[in-house]
Amino acid sequence: SHTMEVPLLAASQSAWEKVLRQVGNAVVFIDSKAGECIHWSVGLTTLLTGGAFAIKELNAYKASYFGYSQEPIENAGRAVFISAAPYSSIQVDLCDIICQSSFHAVLLVTVPHYEPQNLIPRLRNDLLQWMGLGSGNVKDFHADVLCFPFFYAPLTDSVIMLPPFGDLFPILDVNKVKSFGSKPNALSSKDLASTENLAISLDSLLNQMSVADVVFSIGNLSSAVATALEDFPSVHSRRKTAKHRMSVILIDRTLDLCFPTSVDSKCFLDKLLCALPHLPDHTNDIAVNMSQLAQVTVDSTNDEALFPGCIAHNDSVSQNVREWLFHKKDRDILINLHQILQSKISPGSKFATRVKPEALEKDVRQFRGNIKKIQENSGVLQIALAVVQALTGEHAEELELVLSTERVLRQNVATSTGSNELTGLLPQITKLISERHIRGLSLDALLTLLVLLYSLIGTDMNFPLKEEVQLQAAISTALFEDQEYPGLVHDILLPLEANKEKVDMVASHVFSILKAVSHTRRDLTKYKSILKGQGQSMPAEYTPLLQRVIKDILDPSRPLIPDMSCKSAGLRDLLKSGFSMLLNKQQAPVTQHPADQPNLLIMVLGGITGGEIRSLQESWAVSAQSLAGGTLFLASTRLLSPNDTLQAVLKSSPPPL
Template sequence: MASIKEFTKECWTEVYNRIIGAVVFLDDPSAECLHWDGGLFNLLSGGAVAVKSLSPFESSTSNHRKAVFITQATSTQLRTINDIIKNSDFTHCILISTVSLDVVYLELNDGKDVTDVISSGRAPAEATKQLESMLIEWIGKKQCAVEVIHVPLFTISPTNVIFLTPPYHKLYPVFDGKLTSETAPTDLYSLSTEERSSVRRLASCLNSMLAMMNLKEDIYYMGQFSGLVAGVLENSPVSINRRKSCSNPTSLIIVDRTLDLCAVTTHTMESILDKVMAALPRFPGHSNEVAVNMSPLCEANVYTNLDDVLSPGCLFHANDDSCLQTFDNMINKSQKEVMFDLYNKLSKIDVQKSPGPKTLLKVTPLSLEKIVSASKGNYDIIEKHLGILQQALGVVETLKSPKRVLQELLMSIEKQVVQSLAASGDSTSVLHQITHLIKTRKEKNLALENLLALLVHVYSLTGTEVVFTKEHEDSLQDALAVAIFEDNKTMFPNDSGYIVTPEECDEISKRVMERLRDVSQMRKILHKYSSVMKPCESGVGHEYKGVLQQLTEDVVDSTRPDLTDLRCRNEGIKDLLRSGLNILTSKKKNTKRPLDNQTIILFVVGGITAEECKRIHRTVITSGIDNVVMIGSTKFVSPVEAMKDVLNL
C-alpha cells in the first residue's frame, strides 16, 4: 500500500504533467501544499513560464496563451478565474479542482433539485461539462482548448507517519458556530452553509485519497462533528462506488478536537517544533509553517520587526534529506538531541572551526548562533546550506524569544493548577488564582491571550468533575471584561480606528465564559474517556493523559479492551439485526475493531500538536503491533491559535 507521502507525490505529478508552457495560478492552500512538496521551483523547472497567486488583480501578457488554475473551485474562486481570463489572452485553459467534482456540482447547482444526478453517480461528469462551458464562454474565442480535472491536492506530510490538510485549517467541530456536547443526533443541516460545505469537501478529499491508495475503510468516529464527516464519507454515492473496487482494508478513526482541548492549550511543551510554532509568526499565507528572520545572515540592515523582513526563511525543506531528518527530530527527539543534531550539521560548514560536537557537554542557542553568524555575507556557503541555516535560525530565535520566558512561567502556573485540582478536587483556589493573574498580568509580563489559553486548558482539564462556583466565575468575568477593554488593540487589531466600548467588552467577556462552560461539558458524551486526569504510575499525584492517548492505547492493545466511546459507521443495520438475534442466542457478538485491519488512520478535526503525534507514534511502536498507524489532522496548532478557535475570537 502506498503511503500518504507517496499519494501526495502522485497528485503533484499529475499537475507537473500539465504545466509545460503555462502560466500557473494557485490559491493559498494549494500554494502551501506545493511548499511541502518542494516549492515554486518544482513548477518552474517543470516547464511553467510564470507562477502567480489566484487573485482578481492578476493577469498575463498576450504572449502567454496557456493557463493552469489550481483551485478549491469555490464560487468566489471561479469568479476570480473569470476575471483573470478576461484580463488575459488565453486560448488554452486547464482547471485543476482540488475538490471532488461531485461536491463542486452540488455547489454550482445550489438550490436546485439534483438528487437524481447525485444518486446516479453522474455528478462529476455533469460538473466537468458545466465548468468546461464556463471556461469556453470566458475565453470567448472560437479556437480554444479547455480541460477540467480533479486532483486531490489537500495533504502535506511533515513526516512519514503524519499528514495535515491545509485547505481545512479553519474547519472546527462547531455547529452553526456553537460548541455542542449534545447526544441527540445532528445532521448536516444543523450546520451553517459554509460549515456544511467544508464537511462535504473534507469527506470528498478523504474519499479521493482512499481511492488513490486503494483503501476500503471501516469508519469509526468519536464526537458529533466527526460523526457528520463519517456519515458523508460513508453514504455519498462516489464513496459507495469506490468501496466496491478498492481492496485493501483500513480503519479510519475520526475524532473531534473539542473532546480534549488540554493538549493544544498547554504551555508544557517537550517537542521543539511546538515551541517554535508557539514563538514564531506563521509564514505568510500558511497555516503549518513559520517565518524565520533571516537578517542575521544578510549584510543588509538588520530589522527587529519580522513584518519588515522581505523574504523570511522557513523550517521545512522538501528537497534536502538532511533537513527532513532534522524536521523529524524536531517532532520526535528531545530538545538536547535536536540541538546536537543542528550543531553537528552546522560544524561541517563552520568557517571559524568551533569545537567539535563531541567535545561539547551542552549545545546552547549561543553555540548555534556563533556558527550561523560566521556565515554572514558568505553567499556561496549560504546558498549551499540554506536549509539547515534556516532551521538553526528558527530554533535560535525561538529559544531566545521573550515568548519562551512567558511559556516557562505559564508552564509552572499550569503545574500548580493541576496539583491543586488533583490534590483535593477543590476548585475554590484555581479561578481565584487565574483572576489574580489577569489583574496583575502587566506586572508579570503575561499576555492576556496566553491566560485565555490557560482558562480553556483548565476548563477542559476539569470537565464535569469539578464545578466552579458562580461567585468565582462572576469575579473572573468582571476581570476579563476590564482586561479585554485594556488590551483590545492587541487582542483585536484593526486599522479602522474603531474604539471598543466597555459595554462591548462586557459582552465579549460574557461570551467567553459561556464558551468555557461549554468546553467543560464536551466529554459528558463519553464513558471511558470522560476524565483526562489519571493517577501517576508512581502512585504519587495525578497527571494529564489525553483522550487521543487513551484511545490509541486501547486501539493498539492486543488484549482488545472495550472501545465504548468509539462508534462504527459501517455496522448500521447489521447492529440492529444482531441485537435482535441476541435475544435468541447467548453467544457474544463479534464487534469490529480498528486493529482488525492492517492500516489504521487516526484523523483529528481541529488541530493537533507535534507532542501528541510523538506520543501516539511511541505508543504504537511500544505496543508491538505490526499494523501501520498514520496520524492526520487539519493543522498543527499552538496554544493561542487553539484558544482563538475555541473561543471564536
C-alpha cells in the same frame, strides 16, 4: 496481508511533478491553500523552474478595480489555475480573469468531486465559453480539468495536514451548557458544506492509498464526516478492490483542548510553533528571521521578517532534521545541527559535546557571505535559525512564566480531584489578569490557560460561582483597558472603540465559551474524564484523550470503546443486527473493533500538536500491529500552537449580536 508501503510525501511529489510539466510558458494562478500544499511537497519555486511565465495569487482578484484589470497579461496564451477551494467559490474569479485575457489554452487543477464524470465536462464547457467570448469560435480553444487528490501538506511520509480545511473546527455549543440532554446542534450550512468536502477529500485520499476502510468516529463533527463518507457510491467499489485494509478513526479536537493549549510540551516542534509566528497565510509552517545570514544589519521594526525562512524543505538533510523536531530532545537537536553545520563549513574540525543556542547561532554566522554554501545548505540553515530563535527570543521569558503558572494550576487540580468543587484556583488567574502588565503576561496567554483549565476539569468538577463572576469581571476590565494593544478577543469579537457595555457582553460570551469547553465530553462514558485518579495519596494525572484512544485500540484484550461509533457496518453485522432486531427490537452492539484491520489512520478534526503526533507514533511503534508490519498514518486539519488554539476556540461559536 503485505506491508502497506504508501509514502504520502513521495506520492504527492510525483503527482505535483506531473502538474508542473504543464506550467511551461503559462501564467499560473494559485490560491494560498493550494500554495501551502505545494510548499510542503515539491516547494513553490518548482513553479518557476518549471518555466511558468508568471505566478499570480488567485484570491487577490476579489477587488477587480485593484487587481487584474490594470495588468492584463500580454502575450500569454496559456493559463494554469491551481485552486484548493470548491469550484463554486472561484467561478466568478475564473470568469473575470479568463474573459479579460487572451488565453487559448487553460488547465484547471481543482479539488476532487464525488461525481467527476458529471462535473468535468461542465467545468470544461465553462472555461471554453469564457475563452471564446471575445472571438466566438470555440474550436480554437483548449480546456482541461484535473480533479487533483493531493491537496494535502505532507509533513513526513505518514503525517499529513489538510490546508484546505485549516479553518475547520468543531462548534463549541454554548447552548448545550444550559440545556441538559439536549440534541446536538444541527450543523450550519457552511459546516455541512465543509463536512461534505472533507469527506470527499478523505475518500479520494483512501482511493489513492488503495484502502478498504472501516470508519469510526468520536464527536459530533467527526460523526457527520463519517456519515457523509459512508454515503458515497465510490466507497463500496473501493472496499471490494482495495489492496490494503485500514481502520480510520475520526476525532473532534474539542474533546480535549488541554494538550494544544499547554506550553509544557516535550516536543521541539511545539516549542517552535509556540515561539515563532506562522508564515503569512500558512496554517502549519513558521516564519524564521534570516537576518543573521545577511551581511547587512536588517532593522525590521515590527518583528516581521522581510524574507522569512521556514522549516518545509524537501532535501534529504532537512527532511531528517524535521523528523528530529518530533522525536529528539532539545539538547540532541542542538548537538546534531551543530555537527551538520560544522561538517559543511569546516570539514574535519572537532565537534563540541555541549551546544548552547548561542553557539549554534555562531555556526550559522560562519556561512555569511558564502553564497554557494548558503544555497547548498539553505534548508538546514533555516531550521537551525528557527531552533535558535525558539530558545532565545524575548518570548522565552513570557513562556517560562506561563509554564510555571500552568504547572501550579495543574498541580492544584490534580490534588483536589476528590472534591467536586475547586476553590481557590480561579482567584489565582483573576489576580494574574489584574497584574498582567507588571508581570509581562498577555491577556491571550491567560485566556489560553483558562481554556486548558476548563477542558481539564470537564464536568467532573466545577468552580464556585462567585469566583467565576469575579473572573468574568476581571476579563471584562482587561479587555476594556487593552483596546490600544488588542489581542485575539479584540480581533475576533470586539469592534474598535467598544463601550463598556459591549465589552461586558463579549466578556460574558467568552465565559460561555469556556463553559462550553468544559461540556464537550459530557455525553461520553469511558472518556468523560481525562483526569485519572491514582489512588488516595497520589495526585490525579492528565492522560491526553488521543493517548487513551490509541492505547484502547492497541490493547490486546480489546476493551470495548463505547464512545466510538462505527458507521461502516460489515455485511455480517447488518445480518446479525437484522435478526436481533426481529428477536428483541434491540440494536445489537457493533462487533467491529479498530484493531481488526492491520493499518490505522487517526485523523483529528480541528488540529493536532507535535507532541500528540509523537506520542501516537511511540505507542504504535511497540504494538503488536506495528510488529506485524502494520502502518500508522496521522492526519489533521492543521498544526496547532496554544495561540492558534485560542483563536480557533474564540471563533468556534457565533458571537452575540
